Amino acid sequence: MKKKVLALLLSATMVMGVTACGNSSSTSGDTTAETSDTAVTAEAAKTDAAENKGDGNREMITIFRSDDGNGAMEAAIKGFEESQDKYGVNWVVATNDTDQTKSQLNTAFSAGSSEYDLASIDTVWAGDMAAAGYIEPLDSYMKDAGRSVADYNKGSIQAGTYNAKTYALPLYPDFGVLFFRSDIVPEEDSAKLVSGDYTWDELLAMAEKYKGEGGTKTGITFQANQYEGLVCNANEFTSNYTKVKDGLEVMKKFVDSDATPDDILVYQESEACNSYVNGETVFSRNWPYVWGTLATEGSAVAQDQTNVAPLPEGACIGGWLVAMNAKSEHKEGAWAFLDYITAGEGQKLFTSTGGYVPGYTAYVEDADVLAANQLLSKEGFITALNNTIARPASDNYQELSDALQISMHKYLSGKTELDATVTEVEGLLK
Amino acid sequence: MSKNKVFNIVCWIFIIAFLVVSVFPFFWIFISSFKPEAEIFGANCYRIIAENPTLDNYKVVIFEKGMIRAVGNSFAMSAITTIYVVVVASMSAYIISRFKFKGKSILMGLILAVAMFPQMIVIGPIFNMFYKMNILNSYWVCLAYSTITLPSAVWIMVAHFNQVPLALEEAAKIDGCSTWMTLWKIIFPIAAPGVFTTAIMSFISAWNEYLLSCTLNIDEKVQTVPVRLSYLKDQFTVFWSQISAATVVVVIPTLLIVLLFQKRIVAGIANGAVKE
Amino acid sequence: MVKRMTFKQFLFILPLLVFIGVFSIYPIVVSLSYTFFDYKTNDQQHNGFYLSEQLNEKLFYEDCDYINYFIDADKTVEGLSDEDLATFEDVEADTTAIMAKYENATGVTKVSSDVMEEITAYIDSVEQRTSDIYERNSDLEFYNAENLPQIIKDMRSTIVESNFIGAAGFTQLLHDTRFSKALGNTLLFTVISVTLELVLGMLLALVMDKAIRGIGMVRTIALIPWAIPTAVSAMIWSYMYDGSYGVISKIFESIGLISKQSAMLLTAQGALASIVISDVWKTTPYMALLLLAGLQVVDRGLYESASIDGAGPVRTFFSITLPLIKPSILVALLFRTLDAFRVYDLIAILTGGGPGNGTESLSVYAYKLMFNQSNYGYGSVVVMGMTVCVAIIAIIYVKVLGADVVSNN
Incomplete structure (x- = not known):
């Protein structure tokens, strides 16, 4: 009798335990089952394209990309769904934490998941993902659609190419530029900067000279923390790692100079952006997004106090690409949307709504795109766009990047000597 | 007597110092949550009261970024985890503490060994498991939380059950209580402080969990607070004032619940003592 | 009264075994098996566990396709001699013939050594013939003179060799x-922060154990640092x-x-101090709560008799409280040390490992x-x-503090 009661009780609690999870998970199980439908409705609400989704007969393409909060993705999705009635797009919003997004994608891909048909990937991930066989080569699709690699931004295309195969197409390129205070820097120097015909040493001299004017506290800011951004900045200082010794020496001069903040070695993009937006620095190396920040309420520096110049030794390329999951079960539809958003009307909608630089070169001079991105009308910006440099290529980019960061950060923080660092860096790059 | 007074004063100074240090970062988050983004940095960054105080951050966080749903998910998942962890841990801790069996130290060692591995190592295989069973993006993730909560829960419970005198159970045994009844009616109430501690710790571990949750649950509908918070930045910028507002939204209900829960538990302990 | 366990009681620990087995031990064992392989997921030659030589048929088929695609384009280049054109066509025909065998290939498979030889011979001959043409006609502008060798390189990677390395990783x-x-950094961080947390946590627990009015409130407030997810609190500290x-x-x-505001995260010592402060802030309440739970079981009568004997609070603590709560301390220390040793979020967010990996x-x-x-x-x-390092620490703890957690008194 006692035994029976015990067994009963025991199984009761176990059932309880299981149902405690079971209940909620069965509800969430329903949600999973409904995901595609609800995602459509959620998306529909977001894109105001409810009438298009009503029929429910569309083949759904799932794309994994973060939300920049500017409506660009929504516009492109809406445009795509209005342009045809065969496919719909289900957008899974990724976080803006790029490291996190990368490991989420890698985990899903390595499990052989076909959940995402398309993924928006950072320029430096393409090589790794292609080498892993996670993403689909696009050349045959491009051939059928009559697209040529020459039509896209060169630096971005290079980033998406692995062993001569094109694995990802540019969504938008990003590149390093120099923002400077046109109300402080006089005409003559300003013209010199915009032309790009100057050296890093001259820039440092200018930063030292104009520091303190117009309420500024420092001369120039850039990114020198131990992270991916350091590889980009050093790329620009060392002229695509061709002048490692001179470049690093100058970079160290910048770091040690009074014209840079004391804690420049922990600066990432946001620190550099803040210093400029708050009117604390005369010069600042950053990505083009800073321009948009200048227009927001609370910015101490206005856009008309600012000009943009190319960096002296080339602009490091960044930005985002779109790739197709090799395991996708909707490859035709996935290509249709991929092509639409990287080269078709969607690329125009995406870049003009979000104010990005088009990755499809033909749109760089498109009136709508130009109207949406004032930078494209600036001489210095266009010079920079035409002088982009890629980060060093490697069979294992992340490993190389990690080693470069450590080696260079040690030197810049005064823990190692220049010669040893140069030997190490050049050894790594081989 | 005066010695005692001095001791009390020292106690109070310590408590106050502790509270100030504990609360200060939260206080700073609280005031930052009313600042517009521009006042986080720049000349106004040390102001206590924002120059242009705003509720916009709360609006964005609550209405646009879906923080309420994330708080709900976090609560539900942490509660589920706490319940099953406490049940499973007390059942096994009772046996471990009261019965002799072969391999007991091996079992305890194994449980401890599990707690020694960094969490990152279980993520890939668990993802594959969930993917194959088609239970990604669901509350099933709670089961995976056992890997971070169960080992310490079992150890703590065993330590506490060991402190409960055996005499009480002897009496119960004579009264004809089964093992099951003894556990829930006798041991559980007496070991309440330990159970409460285990519950709170499991709850907070699940509450703080990030890696598993963000790998297994990508769908917005089942995202938890820590994962949702990582949406409050863009590629280069962290929206500090929004993060601050979100943190306030997250912390205040947690504290209220713990406060309520704690009162009941403390009352429960007192009751148990009287009955005894 | 300590009795042998019967089947009935075994059912009580069954759920624990199931949970630990499925969600901890199984994944750990899977990950353990990685250590014996040169397993890299960003390289198709190492993206799996291969004990013998195999062929990546899917990639091979794809690469064949590319060879024909590239040659198709280069055949049209003006000025190409008939002989070279014929060679190109031969290569194409060979490629079409060999790729037909792998039309429905899905991935990496084990193939016979004959097949392997056939593949190698094919790749060698394609490389030979095409590089000859490109060399001979270096004045012509081919579209794929640079691309084709890369595809051949890619093709060579379709032959997957065993990536079993045994103990070489170790x-x-x-x-x-x-x-x-990194081990040194981790140890330093662990020792400093756990010591601080233990001392402060113990003081806090002792104070919270006193029946003072409003202590419930204090206990609740102590949970604030803990209720903020680490990922967030680390970010907030980095902001502060x-x-x-x-x-x-x-x-x-x-x-x-500190000499300058900026020195906080710049020097190795400053950065370490910053990390320790954030960690102590967050986890002292955890320590205190664990210790408090132990303190609450201590018989109040013991304190009273001690105070009648005229023992001061310090002596009471060392001679009565401490020995009684030793198991609680052991458990608290053990799990705090394990946690501290595995610190990730805080460092990743505050310093990213810098300065200079310090x-x-x-x-x-x-x-x-x-x-x-x-x-x-x-x-x-x-x-x-x-894990081996952590295990050593755990063993030391259990040995030094006594193993009375496991066995009943």
Whole structure:
């Protein structure tokens, strides 16, 4: 009798335990089952394209990309769904934490998941993902659609190419530029900067000279923390790692100079952006997004106090690409949307709504795109766009990047000597 | 007597110092949550009261970024985890503490060994498991939380059950209580402080969990607070004032619940003592 | 009264075994098996566990397709001699013939050595013939003179050799200076922060154990640091440590703790101190709560008799309280140490391992290896090395503090 009661009780609690999870998970199980439908409705609400989704007969393409909060993705999705009635797009919003997004994608891909048909990937991930066989080569699709690699931004295309195969197409390129205070820097120097015909040493001299004017506290800011951004900045200082010794020496001069903040070695993009937006620095190396920040309420520096110049030794390329999951079960539809958003009307909608630089070169001079991105009308910006440099290529980019960061950060923080660092860096790059 | 007074004063100074240090970062988050983004940095960054105080951050966080749903998910998942962890841990801790069996130290060692591995190592295989069973993006993730909560829960419970005198159970045994009844009616109430501690710790571990949750649950509908918070930045910028507002939204209900829960538990302990 | 366990009681620990088995031991064992392979997910030759030579048929088929695609384009180049054109067509025909065998290939398979030889011979001959043409006609502008050799390189990677390396990963670990540096950083961080947390947590627990009015409120407030997810609190600390706008760095500067506001995260010592402060802030309440639970079971009568004997609070603590709560202390210390040893979020967010890798912890290193560099094989080796270190610490604790947690008194 006692035994029976015990067994009963025991199984009761176990059932309880299981149902405690079971209940909620069965509800969430329903949600999973409904995901595609609800995602459509959620998306529909977001894109105001409810009438298009009503029929429910569309083949759904799932794309994994973060939300920049500017409506660009929504516009492109809406445009795509209005342009045809065969496919719909289900957008899974990724976080803006790029490291996190990368490991989420890698985990899903390595499990052989076909959940995402398309993924928006950072320029430096393409090589790794292609080498892993996670993403689909696009050349045959491009051939059928009559697209040529020459039509896209060169630096971005290079980033998406692995062993001569094109694995990802540019969504938008990003590149390093120099923002400077046109109300402080006089005409003559300003013209010199915009032309790009100057050296890093001259820039440092200018930063030292104009520091303190117009309420500024420092001369120039850039990114020198131990992270991916350091590889980009050093790329620009060392002229695509061709002048490692001179470049690093100058970079160290910048770091040690009074014209840079004391804690420049922990600066990432946001620190550099803040210093400029708050009117604390005369010069600042950053990505083009800073321009948009200048227009927001609370910015101490206005856009008309600012000009943009190319960096002296080339602009490091960044930005985002779109790739197709090799395991996708909707490859035709996935290509249709991929092509639409990287080269078709969607690329125009995406870049003009979000104010990005088009990755499809033909749109760089498109009136709508130009109207949406004032930078494209600036001489210095266009010079920079035409002088982009890629980060060093490697069979294992992340490993190389990690080693470069450590080696260079040690030197810049005064823990190692220049010669040893140069030997190490050049050894790594081989 | 005066010695005692001095001791009390020292106690109070310590408590106050502790509270100030504990609360200060939260206080700073609280005031930052009313600042517009521009006042986080720049000349106004040390102001206590924002120059242009705003509720916009709360609006964005609550209405646009879906923080309420994330708080709900976090609560539900942490509660589920706490319940099953406490049940499973007390059942096994009772046996471990009261019965002799072969391999007991091996079992305890194994449980401890599990707690020694960094969490990152279980993520890939668990993802594959969930993917194959088609239970990604669901509350099933709670089961995976056992890997971070169960080992310490079992150890703590065993330590506490060991402190409960055996005499009480002897009496119960004579009264004809089964093992099951003894556990829930006798041991559980007496070991309440330990159970409460285990519950709170499991709850907070699940509450703080990030890696598993963000790998297994990508769908917005089942995202938890820590994962949702990582949406409050863009590629280069962290929206500090929004993060601050979100943190306030997250912390205040947690504290209220713990406060309520704690009162009941403390009352429960007192009751148990009287009955005894 | 300590009795033998029967089947009935075994049912009580069954759920625990199931949970630990499925969600902890199984995944750990899977990851352990990685350590014996050169397993890298960003390389198709190492993206699996291969004990013998195999062929990546899917990639081979794809590469054949590319060869024909590239040659198709280069055949049209003007000025190409008939002989070279014929060679190109031969290569195409060979390619079409060999790729037909792999039309429905899905992945990596084991093939016979004859097939392997056939594939190698095919690749060699394609390389030979095409490079001859490109060399002979170096004045012509081919579209794919640079692309074709790359495809051939890619094709060679379709022959997958065994990536079983046995214990080589562990040998590598012994010579890995980055590992030993990270181990040193981790140990330093663990010792400092756990010691601080134990002392402060003990004081706090003793105070909270006193029946003072409003102590419930204090206990609840103590949970604040803990209720903020680490990922967030780390970010908030990094904001407060900021070299220009950080309130904590400002306060430290003004009371003279640091020379300049910006020094906080810049020097290895400053960065370590920052990490320790954040960790102590967050986990002292955890420690206190664990110890408090132990204190609450101590018989109040013992304190009273001690005070009648005229023992002061300090003596009472060392001669009565401490021995009684030893098991609680052991458990608290053990799990805090394990946690501290695995520190990841805090360091990743506050310093990223900088300056110059001066604060990189073992977890950060392992995470970078596994998730950034996709080197799961060696990453798992590092994790194993780390676990061995933790195990040693755990054994020392149990030996020094006594193993009375496991056995009933």
